Amino acid sequence: MSNFNLTEDQQDCLQELINVAMGQASDQLARYLDTFVYLKVPSIEQVSSQSLIGTLNPSDTTVAVVSQGFFGYEGIRGEALLIYQPKDSDKLADLLGYEPDELSVEEQIIDLSSILTTTFLNVFASQIENQMSYSAPRLLASHKGAISEHIEQQSYNWDLALKVKITYQVTDYSFNCDMVLLIPESAIVNITDVLDRILASF
């Protein structure tokens, strides 16, 4: 297992790219829900597949999680997890303005997740002169242990990953969801090359 700690400048550069992407994704979300979205400073950290579950609020065992893979040029790839609390997913129909039974909660969650993930990553990609393609969003079973089961499966694919966590909080409804991006170690070197290129231009 290698260590890919980003330098302070690389971390700062990545954080700023994420800030800009997060801002535009939250603007989309705000327009979609016709409300205001409160933004927090995103967190970036290195995680091992063993420790990841502990960083994702392990006490919240009954969350709904949507997973969507992303793939760009230059070997930039990863997975986005949209994590909802059960109380929040119940509020979605109201937030989205759907009539009861118009669309299942699962379909609403997938819709919203896809908007957030693709808006965020398209803006991120455009800043690094890249372009993303996406796998279909997948609702991981919203039953007890959904996150841990999924993460256990992921541990077969990577030992270390860069974890980026962004919280979208809709103030009117006390609704929030976390977007967690997991970039496996094999893709990190490609990200750092891009960051170094941006930093060299300053």
Next chain:
Amino acid sequence: MSSSILICDDSNLARKQVLRSLPDILSADVQLATNGQEALELLTSQNFDILFLDLTMPILDGLGVLQGIKENNTNIAVFVISADIQPEMQSKVLSLGAKAFLKKPVKKEVLIEQLQQHGFL
């Protein structure tokens, strides 16, 4: 015309983006703050003409700085430069006294246009 400038952003890259967008005539007297608290401390101890202010920051965010400026009656032109582009946020910062809202990443021509519009160039 010489103006003293404070740039407040938690990102080193973002601070550099603002710095390199400034015309030479304004880039001589610039100080930097990495969060809102630092900015307010500098504003109480020194006089500045212009503040370029980020919103999403640790310790004290940009809205907190705008509130502080209002409460202290500090005479300064604030240009908010933020990634939080929601219309409600833009209205909020303008109602708190900011001169303008500029979208991140800031573009040199936009920054210069705003400085001209507000009489700094």
